[in-house]
Structure formats: structure tokens, C-alpha cells
Amino acid sequence: MKKHLAASILALGSVLALPLSAQTAAEPHSSKKMTFEQYIEGLKQEAREKGFSEQLIASSFADVSYHKRAVKADRNQPEVVETLETYLPKRVPDWKVNKAKDMMKKYHKELTAVGKQYGVQPRFIVSLWALESNFGKITGNFDVISALSTMAYDGRREAFFKSQVFDALTILQQGHIQKADMKGSWAGAMGHNQFMPSSFLSFAADGDGDGKKDIWNNTADVFASIANYLSQVGWNNDITWARQVKLPQGFDNSLAIPQRTGGRKPWLQHWSRTEMSLSDWQKVGVRRYDGSDLPNVDMKAALVFPDGEQGRAYLAYDNYKSLMHWNTSYYFVTSVGHLADRIKFSR
Template sequence: MWKPVRGVVLALGLTLPVLAGAQTPAAGQGDPTFERCLQAIALSAREQGIGAEQLAPLLAGLSPDRSVLALLDRQPEFTTPVWDYLAALVDTQRIDDGRQRLAEHAGLLQSVEAAYGVSAATVVAVWGVESDYGRVFGQRPLLQSLATLACEGRRQAFFRSELLALLRLLAAGDLSAEGLTGSWAGAFGHTQFMPSTYARIAVDGDGDGRRDLVASIPDALASTANYLKRSGWRSGQPWGVEIRLPAGFDQRLAGRSKRQPLSQWRALGLRLHDGGPLQVAGIADTDRAAVILPAGRTGPALLVFRNYDAIYSYNAAESYALAIATLADQLQGLSGFSTPWPTDDPGLDRAQRRALQQLLLARGHAIGQADGMIGSATRRAIQLEQQRLGWSTTDGRAGRKILAALQAEAGGGN
């Protein structure tokens, strides 16, 4: 998300120093409204103590990337069925890779767990979900994305504060702007902190005097544990358990904010999923818990505790929190949910997605590489195949049914 930037920028009448030999046009040139917004941001940055000579190379040459604006209302945590979301993020490959990271960084993770009380598996699960263990940081130049969101679209005040936080981090020397990329919304690094969270929470895990969550795995993992601790993580407690609801359970009692003591849930007839009494190691009868039904009454029913809330605070979406929680469980050898998701067309893991894309390529669809990433080209190709097969639903979704249908036609079975 970062591009090398050079040149000059004006800040509401304050001329920032011209770098020697700079020839690049001023920031936002050709877009007066965007340029005025950057000038105002530069003035705010100067008022917060960032020197003009530091701002010049950071803001010069920026232009808006309006493709990020459309993503404000299309976050996958809120638009993807939970079974698709978990199938993609909690798959065999991510579990195997996570167990390798647990072994590879055992000494570091032991120190982090001792310092912050957060289980190593949970820290590694966040790492796995957020960046695939450091493989995928996001490809958008971070300054450009945040500058665009700070100047256009909704939530400008929020993104302006994030841009200013990032400028402070860069000016302080924790990070280098050269090549710095992240998500469309401004999260970056191994565990995808937003800049303001970075400024508040990041710690120096490797002792080099800097907090670099991009280049330092110790900094990133220790900072993640610090975040969860400060969000209320309770050492030695589970995030939640799968439960069995009594007949006639009032679904109005469900919801993450509708918490009752464990003893009260027991009195209402809740039991563990295997039918055993509602007793949970590490949880006292007075500890408050909530029932969540991520797919409604016919899907898995879960009783979640304080540690679930800590995970949820990292990215306030039910699917996201469940991905972290269930990946952490499976990294420790625990099983997934016993109750199946209420769908006759389950989601695909990455290996299955790649297999589907290979079948689409073989049928002549120009979708690029079979990388397991379901983008607009793959969805359009699936939609065309659904239409060809005469299906009543042609939504372009990558599920088991379309994979099985194309495998059968190719003679590959299921």
C-alpha cells in the first residue's frame, strides 16, 4: 500500500521544504478538493509536532484511490455466510501452518504467554487469520488508502485520525514508509493493527528500541497479546463452549450483549453439547456468559465468555471472532463444532477453491491463476457455469455443489 513519495506539499500557507532535486508535482495536484484536504491534514500534523521536513516526503505525490470507497460497505465479515467464512479461514492448511509456527516460535510464545497471560494458540490464530502468518499484509499503499478515506466518503473523521496516527509513527521512526502496504482500510503488519491501535498498544518485543509490527515477529506477537490482555482476556479461561439448547428456548435471550451468570443459564436448561451438565473448567457459576447463534436456531449454539469478547474487540464481527476462536482450538488439537451449519452447500477450503478454479480455467474462463482467492472474475465464471447447468440460483458462489458438478463433468468425481 505504500509507494515511494517525493517532492513538496503545501500546508495551508505553510510551504514545506523542497527536497533536494525533487521534481514530483505537489500532493493531490490535479484534484483541488483532495489537495485542500491534504493541506488541512498537514497543518494538523504540524500542530501535533511533526516537522515539515518529515511531512514533505510522506504526503507529496499522493493521489486518491477511490476504489477503497466502495469497500466501506462490503466487508466479508458481514456479507459472507459464516460457513463460507470459516471454511476459507480455518482450513487444514492454516491449521498445519499454525502448528508449525507454534513449534518454530515456541520460546518466544512461551515468553509472551508468561508476560501477558494470553494463550499462545490464540496469538498465533490472530496471526494466521490476519496475515496468513505474515504472507499477506495487503497490497494497497497505506498512505494513499488512508488519505483517500480521510478526504472522501463516510467516516472521514475516523480515517483522518488514523492517517495522523500513521504519520506520527513514521515520524517517530518506528516504521519506514518505503513500500509500506496494508488493507484497504488502513490495517497493516503481521497482525493488522490500525495506526491508532498501533500507537496505543504496540510493544517492543525484541528489545531493539522500536515497535515494528511489519518487520519484527516478536514485536507483532507480543503486541497482539498486549491488545487481548488490555481488552479483558482472562488467563486460564476458554473463549466458549458448544451447548445444547432446551426445547422452546427463547431466542430473544441470545446475543453477545445479553449476559447472565453461568448458574442462571444452567437453571434455564442449557447443557453441554454432549448432554452433560453445564460446567466449564475455569468458569465459575457467577461468571457471566452469553448465548450466540451465529446461523440461527438450527446451527451451532455457543455459550461465550469474557475471552470471546476480547477476541471480538479485535474486529467487531461474529464471523471473525469465531474464526480466531475455532482456529485457536484446532491449533491445540480440539475439534470443531459438532452441529453442522444449516446449509446443503457447505463452503470450500483453499485446496477446494484452487481445484474449482482449475476446473474453471480448463473450461476456458479467464480468471487468472488458481490461487484459492475468490475474486470477481472467479465469481462471474461460476455464475456463467451455473447458468449453463440450468440452475435456478446463479449467484456466483463458490460452494461444494458447483465444485462437485464440474468435477463430475470432468470425470474427477467428488
């Protein structure tokens, strides 16, 4: 599961939230056979042992609810068979490209400053903003403490979600957001950039110097947090993300990273094993998508097949690894890069 669940499907609209007084309707915890109310008391006790104040604990869990719809969304995430030819037009429609260009112009000063500070091209900041939350329009309306507590109680990834509950308490303790305003997706991903609480604590940044990191309402903090994330995971401002390429007849596909590697660590191992200089890719017959020679520059790249060996092929540069750290989905990374390429800004 990705560190901050940036690609979680937002379960919006009306929410079936059961108050603690109605927990007899909630499913018992799969392993502990306890009610949700009992489980919350356990979380509160653990929070006390971790040093959180009684006042914070009381206010944070005062209206905690079991979100039946969140569990349903988690267990029934749709598996849709798509290709990039069908996926990209839906994820990066023309209206979103035009809106992104408008946002680049509207926030040109702020984005330029953040880009220089963190060494991240503004077009990638805007692209992630657009694809994570539609420029902050779709961020989720679940109470984050309730959503995370529900997912922990469900038990399938209890340790992960329990840790997120305590990270969320830390965010509240630090005063970045009020409990009533701490909203997110059914999985607890928060704000314009859909950070999980652990990612917030690691990467959120104060973009305007007001002492708070408000990724729910403050675009300065949103931009700085996205840029800080990419910067910390190795972004290189001097290069782009990838380029689509054409392969020769009879190409040796073992030179590419396998489509499925079983996680980020083995994926990175495959990257290290298969990356070559552009001159070496040129020697084995790889060309730009239009058939012309690859750039004559001293750079390394790895070859990826987001659609499998019969689909598109991309030479991926180091920034591709940074985007895969954000979300380990070839399709998500391709949509971010595709949009960033379409909105490249010049005054």
C-alpha cells in the same frame, strides 16, 4: 467501525494510484468540493498546527496518491450470505490449521515467553496472526499515508480517517518504520496483525527490546503486540473463549444476546443483562454439544447465536468479549476461537 479495522478486506494486486499532478481525474471531495491536492494541503497545514516537523510532513506526503481502488473497495464491500457451516471451512481450512501448528512449534520459545509475560495463551496469538494476515503473507501493499488520506478525502468517515493520518505521522515520527515500508490495506490497516494507526499507538509492543515496534517484519513485535492488545482489553489466561452448546426444546431465546444490537456498547449491555453462571445455564436446560452436563465450575457465560436463533449456539466466556473488542464480528470471533481450539499445542 472497528477501532483498528482488523477485518478489512485487503485490496491487493495492482493499484490505480493517481499522482497529485493528475488529480483532475479524481472525484471532488463530497462536501468541500476541492481537489485531492487541495485537501492534502489542508492535511499538511493541520499537521503543522499539531506540531509535526516540516521535514516529516514533506517526506510523508511527498508521493501521496489518490487510490481510486481503495474508495471502490470501501463502497462496494461484498455482502455474502453465509452460515458458519460454510464460512468456517473457508476461513479455517485444514492447511491453515496445519500451518498454524507448524508455527506453534517453530516459535514455541518466543510464544511461550510472550504468553507468560502478557497472560495470553499462545494458540490465540497464532490464531489471530493466521486469520488477520495468513501468518504475515497478506498484509496489503497500499502506501498507508495515501490510503488514509484517500479515505479521509472520500468524506464518508472523514474525522476517523483524518485522525488515523495524524496517528500514522506519529508512528513515523517515533521511528518504528520508514515511510517507504509503511504498507497496509486499502483502509490503512497495517502489518501482520492489521492494526490501524490508532491501535498501533495504543497496543503495539516492542517484543525484542530493540526500541522499535515493527509489526511489518518482526515476529517478536507481532506476537507481543497481539498479546498486549488482548491483555489490555481484559484477557483471562485461565479460561478459554466459548463452547458450542445444545439447547432444549422450547428454549427461551430471550436469555441470549440478540444477534444484532447496534454496536459494541449496547452489545456489552446485553451481555451484562443476560450472563449467568454455568450452573444456572444447566438449570434452564443448556448442555454441552454432545448432550452431557456443563462443567461444574464457578464461571459465568453469556449465550450467543452467531447464525441467528436457528443456527449454532455458544456459551461465551469473558475472553469472547476481548475478541469482540478486536473485531465486532461473531463470525470473525468464532473463526479465531475455532482455529485456536484446533491448534491447541502440547509438547
